[in-house]
Amino acid sequence: MVLNNTDLDPYTAERGYYECHACGNRTTSETHVGSCPECGGTVRNIAVARE
Numbered sequence: 431m432v433l434n435n436t437d438l439d440p441y442t443a444e445r446g447y448y449e450c451h452a453c454g455n456r457t458t459s460e461t462h463v464g465s466c467p468e469c470g471g472t473v474r475n476i477a478v479a480r481e
């Protein structure tokens with residue numbers, strides 16, 4: 431499986447998906463992301479767990 435930044439599927443994500451409030455950049459991480467790697471802005475976790 432290849433992760434593509436333009437085709438993120440949060441439903442298959444076991445890692446955290448984060449989206450920047452400021453610039454909209456999305457990143458993935460196995461650990462908590464506190465700030466955007468692109469602009470340093472606040473990110474939010476967009477990978478909502480569904481059970």
Ligand SMILES: [Zn+2]
Binds near residue numbers: 471
């Ligand atoms: Zn950003």
